[in-house]
């Protein structure tokens with residue numbers, strides 16, 4: 099596993115890193131990502147004494163009364179909240195490797211850190227209950243609005259401290275155990291086969307996919323997560339699942355819940371003081387989820403009563419949690435958390451990955467060769483060990499995450515004072531690690547503008563382990579990452595093996611930029627054809643000629 103904590107003298111070093119790749123192995127999903135080790139390190143008095151004061155951290159200056167929130171307000175503000183990815187890049191260009199965004203109404207300061215060494219140090223010393231500053235609206239929902247339901251163990255998402263640790267320790271083992279994930283290779287393969295059939299039917303006379311492709315990807319991801327967290331096939335891929343169907347309502351509710359979090363939290367959060375229409379809709383959405391999960395968990399509990407179980411291996415993830423905890427509420431809340439964050443994240447990642455595959459035929463060919471070599475017999479069901487051999491394919495995904503991260507960043511609330519990039523930062527500040535920027539910085543990655551999956555398989559070259567961490571790190575690392583990897587690998591293996599994934603682009607779109615955020619990628623995907631199971635490669639080359 100990775101390096102030990104860096105010397106504290108690193109704080110005063112110039113903003114460069116040595117030309118070596120750190121703590122990496124050939125596998126893009128290597129041990130360094132799985133580490134739960136969080137070494138502690140105490141900062142001595144001298145370091146604090148030499149640190150510059152917090153007030154000197156560069157950043158946009160708050161205006162009296164209005165604070166910095168005005169910058170996020172459309173029309174008069176500079177920064178469009180939906181373009182948060184661009185804002186994070188702009189901050190680096192304007193202010194440097196540490197940026198303070200203070201004076202936000204109703205919330206602590208945000209501190210953007212663009213230094214992978216510092217990010218590593220902060221992750222590694224975060225202790226047993228890391229505090230990820232996310233979703234105060236979900237906190238309010240769980241701890242106030244529906245305290246009756248969530249009680250003392252409200253889950254992991256939007257939960258902190260001891261409550262988080264207790265809940266996570268109850269569900270972490272079954273969710274992250276490779277033997278649990280292995281059990282889902284076939285179920286996810288079946289869902290994915292249905293998805294491919296579904297998409298084939300949805301193609302038009304030119305073999306193009308419908309415009310609302312992202313909605314279809316959501317159906318696939320919801321069907322996968324329903325199978326994992328609720329033990330059911332929700333029916334999202336059935337032709338009967340129309341716009342008023344339950345699956346579509348779940349998709350809409352999940353999108354709404356996730357996409358309005360930034361709006362609720364970063365624009366003036368008046369919902370904290372009175373129920374705004376946006377807040378009321380958010381609460382209704384959440385109530386819908388709670389009811390849905392409760393219903394399916396109760397059904398699973400009934401099934402379990404009559405199921406013959408000889409070993410733990412006979413049990414699904416949900417059944418394991420139901421049996422070991424003996425409390426259906428734990429299973430309901432686990433399912434709710436997995437669904438809340440497991441639909442949109444993976445859908446956007448898959449849109450981005452397929453888009454890159456569709457526009458990078460050389461790399462796609464390499465994936466196809468590897469997939470055909472490792473999985474020569476199309477009639478043989480996929481296995482976990484075979485998927486594990488798809489090194490290039492996994493590296494391709496990793497490279498998409500690095501260059502076009504679908505998660506803008508991660509973050510932690512400081513639980514004690516610290517010295518970051520030479521400044522004394524007080525406890526309570528929310529530190530943002532903008533992966534979407536650091537993964538593309540020359541200081542941390544050799545030739546960052548080059549899309550080169552091979553970099554993840556080589557041991558030379560600069561590739562800082564903490565510059566691009568798609569699933570976060572440490573005790574709070576993404577709980578669904580093994581399922582996310584599995585779903586992505588199964589989809590790529592099935593799709594690319596069948597034929598070429600192709601895409602074309604609307605003429606006259608804005609200039610391509612690595613910073614384009616995923617919402618925009620998804621638009622391209624939905625407005626234009628994302629992929630075709632190809633026949634005409636020449637035509638495709640013409641269509642995509644000016645894309646790069």
Ligand code: HEM
Pocket residue numbers: 230254255256266323435436437439440441443444447504505507508509567568569570571572573574575576577578579581582
């Ligand atoms: C490619 C898709 C995904 C990406 C990029 C992603 C990324 C992340 C990140 C960055 C975090 C924060 C980790 C940290 O604080 O260190 C996180 C947390 C989480 N993710 Fe994912 N995720 C993905 C898919 C999923 C899926 C499919 C599920 C559910 C099956 C899921 C469930 C969770 C949960 C429950 C947490 C909260 C963990 C906690 O706070 O204890 N994620 N994810």
